[in-house]
Amino acid sequence: MNRITIAIDGYSSCGKSTLAKQLAKELGYTFVDSGAMYRAVALYAMQNGCFNHHELNENCLVNKLDEIAIQFTFNASRGASDILLNGKNVENEIRQMDVSNKVSQVAAVKEVRKKLVAIQQEMGRNKGVVMDGRDIGTVVFPHAELKIFMTARPEVRAARRYAELETKGEPSTLEEVRKNLETRDNIDTTRKEDPLKQAEDAIVLDNSGLSQDEQLSLALNWVSKLT
Numbered sequence: 581m582n583r584i585t586i587a588i589d590g591y592s593s594c595g596k597s598t599l600a601k602q603l604a605k606e607l608g609y610t611f612v613d614s615g616a617m618y619r620a621v622a623l624y625a626m627q628n629g630c631f632n633h634h635e636l637n638e639n640c641l642v643n644k645l646d647e648i649a650i651q652f653t654f655n656a657s658r659g660a661s662d663i664l665l666n667g668k669n670v671e672n673e674i675r676q677m678d679v680s681n682k683v684s685q686v687a688a689v690k691e692v693r694k695k696l697v698a699i700q701q702e703m704g705r706n707k708g709v710v711m712d713g714r715d716i717g718t719v720v721f722p723h724a725e726l727k728i729f730m731t732a733r734p735e736v737r738a739a740r741r742y743a744e745l746e747t748k749g750e751p752s753t754l755e756e757v758r759k760n761l762e763t764r765d766n767i768d769t770t771r772k773e774d775p776l777k778q779a780e781d782a783i784v785l786d787n788s789g790l791s792q793d794e795q796l797s798l799a800l801n802w803v804s805k806l807t
Contacts, residue, residue: 581807583609583708587717589776590730592764593737593744595787595795596712599730601660602796604710607803611661612703614713614720615683617650617696619674620665622686624648626679636685645695677745677752680760684767687714693773714768717779725806727782728799736788737761 586603588596597613604611621641625631630640652661653669662671673679686692693715700720704711711720717727732740738758745752768776778784783802787795 584725584803584806585704585707585721585723586710586726586728586803587721587724587779587782588710588712588728588730589714589717589779589782590712590728590785591732591737591768591776592761593741594730594732595740595792596730598792599728599785599795599799600710600712602792603799603803605659606796606800607710608708610703610709612652612700612709612711613661613663614696614700614711614716616663616671616674617699618687618692619679619683620650620663620670621648621692621696622679622683623670623674624665625686626682631682634681636682636689638689641686641689642691645691648695650696650699675748677750677756677760680764684764684771688767688771688773690773697774714776715774717782718777719774722779726802727779728785728802729778729782730785730787732786732788734758734761 588600590596597615601611603609625636625641628644630637630644649666651664653664655662662669663674664670697720700711703709704721713720717724738754738761741761742752742754742757745757785795785798
């Protein structure tokens with residue numbers, strides 16, 4: 581069976597990482613959460629004086645990019661990879677709401693994208709990789725054999741994200757989550773550098789009314805036709 585590259589793009593809280601992890605497990609592929617990489621850079625910016633309240637000082641961050649090292653390490657207890665920021669496991673820290681509120685600003689910086697895209701392309705050089713994000717099928721892997729663009733109704737996405745935060749014990753309201761997703765969507769789709777958009781050859785997957793098993797079955801069927 582031929583190994584391929586699978587690129588999954590879409591809006592926040594559409595379940596991109598969930599599907600990507602499932603596919604990687606079923607196929608024996610490497611899973612890369614590109615969003616976690618941008619979150620790690622956002623966390624570094626927050627911890628190193630590059631934010632004035634909610635406003636990013638881009639020059640500050642660009643000048644510190646060479647200080648940032650990002651790696652992934654497999655976590656056997658989760659059956660998935662955790663992200664390391666300069667050698668420290670920050671998997672839990674990067675999922676917090678304060679990082680979510682700032683990550684789209686960081687992801688819009690040209691120099692940040694250039695650095696992380698180069699890392700991502702190297703990770704996928706030998707195929708057999710599933711990567712999710714917002715510019716994977718359009719920028720990182722424009723020649724990926726399978727491109728999936730995920731979406732869901734806004735109210736479904738907000739409810740999913742709110743439930744996830746509740747499970748983690750992170751205080752928030754459904755309205756806060758809705759506004760966060762709305763803001764991130766706007767920044768992601770209108771930014772100058774590599775905006776979120778559907779690749780022309782991507783398959784659209786609206787999972788508003790699908791279970792995780794149903795969407796996995798669909799995606800595996802698409803893979804089988806290419807391998």
